[in-house]
Amino acid sequence: MSISIIDYGMGNLRSVQKGFEKKELEAKIIHTPQEVLDAKALVLPGVGAFKNCLKNLEFFKLIPPLLSSIASGKPFMGICLGLQILFSESEEFGKTPGLDVIKGKVTRFTTEKPDIESENSLTHLKIPHMGWNTIKIRKANPYLQNIQDSSFLYFVHSYYVTPEETDMVTTTTNYGVEFVSSIWKDNIFACQFHPEKSQSVGLQILKNFAEIAK
Numbered sequence: 274m275s276i277s278i279i280d281y282g283m284g285n286l287r288s289v290q291k292g293f294e295k296k297e298l299e300a301k302i303i304h305t306p307q308e309v310l311d312a313k314a315l316v317l318p319g320v321g322a323f324k325n326c327l328k329n330l331e332f333f334k335l336i337p338p339l340l341s342s343i344a345s346g347k348p349f350m351g352i353c354l355g356l357q358i359l360f361s362e363s364e365e366f367g368k369t370p371g372l373d374v375i376k377g378k379v380t381r382f383t384t385e386k387p388d389i390e391s392e393n394s395l396t397h398l399k400i401p402h403m404g405w406n407t408i409k410i411r412k413a414n415p416y417l418q419n420i421q422d423s424s425f426l427y428f429v430h431s432y433y434v435t436p437e438e439t440d441m442v443t444t445t446t447n448y449g450v451e452f453v454s455s456i457w458k459d460n461i462f463a464c465q466f467h468p469e470k471s472q473s474v475g476l477q478i479l480k481n482f483a484e485i486a487k
Contacts, residue, residue: 274487276300277312279339282329284318285469289352289479292469296480309338314486315347318469319354320429323363323379326354327371336372343374343461348486351463353430356456359463360434375458377436382449398449401431408444408454408466416455416462416481417443424474426454426466433465 278289280302293300303312317339319326330336343349351359360371363379371379382400405425410417433452436442446454446465455464462482468475 274299274313274483276314276316276483276486277303277308278316278318279309279335280304281317281319281326281333281335283321283326283354284352285320285467286318288467289316289318289469292476292479293483296476296483298480298483304333306334306338309335309342312342313347314349314482315339315342316350316352316482317355317358318352319358321354323354323357323365323371323432324369326358327369330358340372340374346460348482349461349463350482351461352469353465353467356463356465357432357434359461360436363432365432374461375434375436375441375456376438377434379432379434381432382452401429402448403429406446406448406466408446409451410444412440412443412457414443414457414462415485416457416478418481419477420474420481425471426464426468426475427470428454428466430465 280286286302290300357379358371359374360377360379361373363369384398406428407423410422441456441458442453443457444455445451468478
């Protein structure tokens with residue numbers, strides 16, 4: 274079965290497509306509302322600003338078919354910004370409403386954290402959080418099949434999600450704070466890391482998604 278990657282003017286579409294192809298899986302890039310409705314399984318990647326993402330999806334009339342597809346139980350994977358826009362709101366550039374598929378908010382990293390060597394001093398974190406970091410598996414699920422705890426994945430982001438329902442949290446990652454790095458709820462799997470940039474571990478996650486979507 275072909276995986277459909279939604280093109281809304283933001284995101285590493287070709288990188289995601291190539292990630293599936295490296296596992297000998299068919300993946301196509303789609304653009305129109307009807308293609309979203311007709312798709313059997315959807316991937317929504319994204320990099321950039323939360324507000325711009327919503328504006329682009331609205332401009333291309335992709336929000337209604339996207340919400341309809343998710344509500345229908347269609348397999349859905351959100352990557353990076355594709356995770357964040359599922360939430361109720363983001364604090365980026367003031368409060369911005371999201372798709373409200375997942376109750377919760379998107380929060381910016383603070384640049385300061387306690388220095389473990391001195392309780393009275395602070396160290397400074399670089400924002401965005403960019404590069405390799407480990408995941409802590411909090412809830413076993415089929416999307417993480419054959420993925421080891423403490424595996425390294427690749428991140429590029431300045432904001433992180435906080436879901437109201439903690440039972441959907443599948444992995445967390447530490448960057449000054451312990452933040453949610455992936456969630457799973459019903460037909461939705463979404464991650465803050467970039468599986469398409471995460472070498473063999475990330476490609477295994479893409480393969481798992483494709484297997485589940487069959």
